[in-house]
Amino acid sequence: MSFRGVVVKTWNENQLFSVLVELTYRCNWDCYFCYNDLSLRGTPLSKEQYVELFEELAHMQVMNLVLSGGEPLAHPDFLELGAKARDLGFVVRIKTNAHALRGRLAERVREEIDPFLVEVSLHGASAQTHDRQTRVAGSFDRLLANLEEAKRLGLRIKINSTLTRWNEAEVRGMFEVADRLELPIQFDPEVSPRDDGDRSPLDISPSSSGLRHLLAVERERAERHQETEREKAVREVARQDSELMAGGGSDQHCGAGSSGLAIDPFGNVYPCVQWRRAIGNLHDRKLGELWRGNPRLDEVRRLSRAAKDTVREAGENGWAMAFCPGAAETHTGSPLEIYDAARRRMELVGESIERESTRALPVLES
Amino acid sequence: MTRDTPIDIAKSDVFSRCSDVRFRTVVDEAVVLRQEAAEVLVLNEVGGRILELLDGERSVSDIADAVSAEFEVDESMAATETASFIAELRDAGIVSLPVESSK
Numbered sequence: 001m002s003f004r005g006v007v008v009k010t011w012n013e014n015q016l017f018s019v020l021v022e023l024t025y026r027c028n029w030d031c032y033f034c035y036n037d038l039s040l041r042g043t044p045l046s047k048e049q050y051v052e053l054f055e056e057l058a059h060m061q062v063m064n065l066v067l068s069g070g071e072p073l074a075h076p077d078f079l080e081l082g083a084k085a086r087d088l089g090f091v092v093r094i095k096t097n098a099h100a101l102r103g104r105l106a107e108r109v110r111e112e113i114d115p116f117l118v119e120v121s122l123h124g125a126s127a128q129t130h131d132r133q134t135r136v137a138g139s140f141d142r143l144l145a146n147l148e149e150a151k152r153l154g155l156r157i158k159i160n161s162t163l164t165r166w167n168e169a170e171v172r173g174m175f176e177v178a179d180r181l182e183l184p185i186q187f188d189p190e191v192s193p194r195d196d197g198d199r200s201p202l203d204i205s206p207s208s209s210g211l212r213h214l215l216a217v218e219r220e221r222a223e224r225h226q227e228t229e230r231e232k233a234v235r236e237v238a239r240q241d242s243e244l245m246a247g248g249g250s251d252q253h254c255g256a257g258s259s260g261l262a263i264d265p266f267g268n269v270y271p272c273v274q275w276r277r278a279i280g281n282l283h284d285r286k287l288g289e290l291w292r293g294n295p296r297l298d299e300v301r302r303l304s305r306a307a308k309d310t311v312r313e314a315g316e317n318g319w320a321m322a323f324c325p326g327a328a329e330t331h332t333g334s335p336l337e338i339y340d341a342a343r344r345r346m347e348l349v350g351e352s353i354e355r356e357s358t359r360a361l362p363v364l365e366s
Numbered sequence: 367m368t369r370d371t372p373i374d375i376a377k378s379d380v381f382s383r384c385s386d387v388r389f390r391t392v393v394d395e396a397v398v399l400r401q402e403a404a405e406v407l408v409l410n411e412v413g414g415r416i417l418e419l420l421d422g423e424r425s426v427s428d429i430a431d432a433v434s435a436e437f438e439v440d441e442s443m444a445a446t447e448t449a450s451f452i453a454e455l456r457d458a459g460i461v462s463l464p465v466e467s468s469k
Contacts, residue, residue: 063390
């Protein structure tokens with residue numbers, strides 16, 4: 001069986017495969033468009049609770065453990081928990097801004113956690129733009145220096161960037177930054193509302209021309225095969241549980257709540273990092289108990305199947321929406337309603353496909 | 367996996383999984399990730415069990431015995447197939463001999 005086949009099987013058979021843990025909402029950056037709900041209150045999970053959780057997840061044969069935040073390195077037990085995750089055999093990914101990933105701490109991350117991937121955020125191709133979004137002076141220069149150092153240590157790194165109105169004119173430059181560092185880069189073409197529903201981050205949503213420009217640059221790079229095979233492999237494995245992996249073979253739209261879960265610092269458990277519909281809390285019940293026979297999860301899985309119809313009914317370019325039921329619920333109140341950003345993306349990708357086919361016509365006719 | 371070279375593995379060899387290898391048994395298949403290469407392999411139930419047993423403590427012979435007992439395979443066939451499979455895992459960079467005991 002192929003890896004893709006296994007991923008589809010995890011969806012179909014509700015085999016938990018990937019868990020994202022938001023260790024803390026503390027952060028040494030102050031990104032304008034951060035999606036975390038910083039007003040959320042509760043009792044943070046203790047180190048002992050995390051250890052117990054990780055042991056339970058390993059017993060359940062969960063393979064991927066993503067340590068996220070906030071800034072996960074700001075958690076006082078980050079190294080100890082990361083090392084525990086490694087000892088338990090997880091494929092560990094760390095989502096960090098990399099601001100503190102330097103010196104002895106970077107060495108210890110490499111030696112003690114040996115993550116499969118460190119995913120870092122780049123917000124512009126210049127200090128002016130990047131620092132404007134992070135609201136921390138000097139964060140751009142420090143990020144580039146830290147990435148060089150982390151690479152030298154042998155950490156495997158992937159750059160994540162969110163397209164915004166502030167950085168859309170620097171897309172080509174951001175790819176160039178990644179190329180200079182010889183790191184894979186992946187853009188998220190939409191800004192999300194905050195997890196509490198606050199829509200103010202959407203003030204810096206990219207323009208349609210900015211999104212068109214990103215699509216054009218991505219197409220141009222794909223044609224030039226500008227990504228090395230290894231960079232491509234890292235990207236492919238990293239997105240193993242995304243909707244792009246499955247396509248056919250499953251009656252579910254995505255793995256939210258069937259092969260994946262997300263957990264916030266206060267123990268609330270969600271079907272996915274983007275779908276903030278709590279299915280329980282780890283202070284009340286263990287994860288295995290929440291996973292089995294949970295009517296809230298059953299409902300999420302039913303909605304995931306229904307979302308497949310939403311995409312199908314959107315037409316032949318429906319796939320291009322990269323429709324996310326969680327984002328749909330945050331944007332519109334319904335996980336099955338197509339939201340503006342998804343619709344726009346479908347239209348622009350459709351335009352791009354049409355342009356491509358028109359451009360190809362003379363060749364076909366000759 | 368298929369193999370077209372002779373098996374150069376001794377029954378007493380003790381292999382262990384390489385440090386960058388991660389694996390889990392997921393719905394009856396073993397999913398193996400080689401972190402350095404970002405390569406994923408999927409093994410069947412028997413392959414996954416052999417990989418699990420390659421813990422740096424059991425010899426090739428011990429593992430073949432376990433395979434024979436657990437999967438009700440003839441001892442001689444289990445010995446040949448297990449050694450062949452371990453050789454493939456070694457060639458793929460998934461398991462290795464500790465430096466001091468490698469030939």
